[in-house]
Amino acid sequence: MAMIKNSFVLADGEQFSEEQNDVIHQAVAFANHNLTQSQTRAFVIKGGAGKSVVLFEIFKQLQATKPQWRNFLLVNHAEMWKSYRELASYQPDLKKNQFLKPTTFINQMTRHNQTADVVLIDEAHLLLTAPDRYNKFQQENQLVEILKHARVVILVFDAHQVLKLKSMWQQELLQTILAPFRPETVQLSEQYRMVGQSQSVVEWIDQLTQHKKIIDVATTPSFDLRIYNDANRLYTAICQENQRVGMSRILATTDYPYTVNRGKWYVTLDGFRLPWDQLDTGVTPWALRPETIDEVGSVYTIQGFDLNYAGVIIGPGIRYDNQKDQLIIDPSHYEDKAAFRSVGGQNLSLEDKQSIMLNALNILLKRGRHGLFIAVADSALRQKLLASVPKQSRY
Numbered sequence: 001m002a003m004i005k006n007s008f009v010l011a012d013g014e015q016f017s018e019e020q021n022d023v024i025h026q027a028v029a030f031a032n033h034n035l036t037q038s039q040t041r042a043f044v045i046k047g048g049a050g051k052s053v054v055l056f057e058i059f060k061q062l063q064a065t066k067p068q069w070r071n072f073l074l075v076n077h078a079e080m081w082k083s084y085r086e087l088a089s090y091q092p093d094l095k096k097n098q099f100l101k102p103t104t105f106i107n108q109m110t111r112h113n114q115t116a117d118v119v120l121i122d123e124a125h126l127l128l129t130a131p132d133r134y135n136k137f138q139q140e141n142q143l144v145e146i147l148k149h150a151r152v153v154i155l156v157f158d159a160h161q162v163l164k165l166k167s168m169w170q171q172e173l174l175q176t177i178l179a180p181f182r183p184e185t186v187q188l189s190e191q192y193r194m195v196g197q198s199q200s201v202v203e204w205i206d207q208l209t210q211h212k213k214i215i216d217v218a219t220t221p222s223f224d225l226r227i228y229n230d231a232n233r234l235y236t237a238i239c240q241e242n243q244r245v246g247m248s249r250i251l252a253t254t255d256y257p258y259t260v261n262r263g264k265w266y267v268t269l270d271g272f273r274l275p276w277d278q279l280d281t282g283v284t285p286w287a288l289r290p291e292t293i294d295e296v297g298s299v300y301t302i303q304g305f306d307l308n309y310a311g312v313i314i315g316p317g318i319r320y321d322n323q324k325d326q327l328i329i330d331p332s333h334y335e336d337k338a339a340f341r342s343v344g345g346q347n348l349s350l351e352d353k354q355s356i357m358l359n360a361l362n363i364l365l366k367r368g369r370h371g372l373f374i375a376v377a378d379s380a381l382r383q384k385l386l387a388s389v390p391k392q393s394r395y
Contacts, residue, residue, distance in 0.1 A: 168352070245309075
């Protein structure tokens with residue numbers, strides 16, 4: 001089994017699927033055609049895992065065939081931005097200054113009154129939908145501003161990965177903004193991250209994170225799904241897989257206290273205790289640093305990255321009600337207070353807060369390409385999950 005390098009290039013021995021190749025061909029052809037037109041156009045790629053590697057390939061092909069164009073790839077996610085810039089140093093047709101944060105691009109283009117040829121946006125659901133002083137964004141919507149400074153925009157979008165009020169995207173908002181630009185939309189229907197996984201496991205996660213339901217799941221020999229009674233045993237197993245194939249890490253829902261830039265804060269469950277991921281200003285993303293096997297990753301350090309094996313701790317904010325036969329999502333336990341922070345007087349409803357928590361859980365549960373190991377704080381949820389999987393998946 002090859003060690004996974006990152007989410008933006010194929011792993012050793014992998015090839016694009018027919019569906020992925022079709023999307024790449026369509027997007028490149030769309031850009032080539034519409035750069036000869038007068039109106040800005042938009043191309044949208046939707047779907048689950050597999051979008052970033054497609055977007056990066058589109059970017060590489062455009063650069064290889066039309067190096068004279070002024071093309072940029074934008075992403076708000078700091079760890080993904082680091083990875084893209086690192087990859088650029090190994091690609092003869094790419095330059096690091098083509099990979100920008102959206103605010104940097106907007107300010108740069110506005111200041112010089114410039115227009116880019118093709119702008120590709122990864123994780124477009126992370127674009128800001130409100131002013132944000134922390135990110136030095138003063139306008140109302142980043143996508144609106146980007147469209148003012150591009151002839152063609154190609155973006156990937158997943159409404160199930162929205163994590164903050166200040167980037168609170170709905171399909172309707174995306175459609176409204178893009179309507180004047182006659183968008184062309186394609187859908188990646190397959191799940192490209194979780195190799196060898198049966199559709200039953202994908203549906204099991206989707207029912208859990210989108211409908212708060214727990215259904216029975218059938219596993220396959222090529223994907224290792226485990227529910228643990230003990231988080232320390234889960235950690236031991238993840239360490240073993242990391243020794244064997246690399247790129248295996250512990251992750252957790254944000255139900256455990258932390259303060260950014262103020263010492264170490266710990267994720268604890270029964271006798272398990274490890275520190276949260278540590279903020280690093282270097283060039284190497286958290287998921288690719290070997291010492292992070294002894295930390296617990298958050299949704300913000302792992303979003304957009306592949307692991308070989310993901311060990312996920314589901315904290316006390318997500319419980320199970322036996323009588324109602326569904327999950328209880330309790331925002332009072334969610335320690336990511338910035339996610340719910342009011343913007344311009346706008347407040348999140350209880351349903352919106354629950355959606356953000358479930359989106360975060362969805363991201364965590366879909367990181368592992370070859371295996372997913374789960375430990376749970378709530379005993380009722382743990383027992384229900386154990387009952388939903390085959391006997392060989394109960395640990």
